Amino acid sequence: MESKRAIVIPVTLKGPNYLLWSRLTKTAIGGKGLWSHCISDAPNDSKGVATQAEGEAGSKPVSEDRWLQEDLTVLSILQSSLDPSILEAYSYCESAKELWSTLKKIYGNLSNLSRVFEIKKAINNMSQEEEEFTTHLGKFRALWSELEMLRPQSFEPDVLNE
Structure with a gap:
């Protein structure tokens, strides 16, 4: 994440306002270069990436740690923009992509x-x-x-x- 400024979604998701919320959320998160966390899983390719401590058993590539940190940041941003009743219902989601796709399935029905x-x-x-x-x-x-x-x-x- 390039900037340390907090990302704030100007609208709280209450259900019926999903389309507005999703557009504003995509703009805010995408503007910080983090949109990929909402639409894709963590990258599996770790070729050529230095590990935290060479030779240490079970060490993760730095990029994987950074991805996880950014994903948790995006998850936190998404959760903070949800109405408390919606947050309570979907707090089990463990990644930004999982939460985004779940909310899209529930509230993003374009033939609603x-x-x-x-x-x-x-x-x-x-x-x-x-x-x-x-x-x-x-x-x-x-x-x-x-x-x-x-x-x-x-x-x-x-x-x-x-």
């Missing part, structure tokens, strides 16, 4: 019809009232962007019906 319904309902019930126009427009665009991500990218009737 209940979420599509919630977004459409929220868009239909929007009212500017005393709110500034730019604030109101921002909320509308955020909902519309999420709806676009959830809609199928096809015009085939079978796909749309599903």
Whole structure:
């Protein structure tokens, strides 16, 4: 990790906001060069890497130790961005990749019809009232962007019906 500045995810995952949370998390973690921890396992290739103490039995390559340290850092960042109820349910995950893929399976269902319904309902019930126009427009665009991500990218009737 190049920088010692703490990585903070500006949104807490509460379930329905998975798409926003995942985009912001990918940006924050990827910006520090640590995204590979969420999508791949530890590298197995240790050719040409110096060990901690030459000749010491059971010594790990330095890169493996660094990978483990970075993976635990990413795991900690992910865990700190979860709502307490979600954190409690998924605290058993031992690697960043395991936690990321588990959360994606549970909350990242792109054909989530209940979420599509919630977004459409929220868009239909929007009212500017005393709110500034730019604030109101921002909320509308955020909902519309999420709806676009959830809609199928096809015009085939079978796909749309599903």
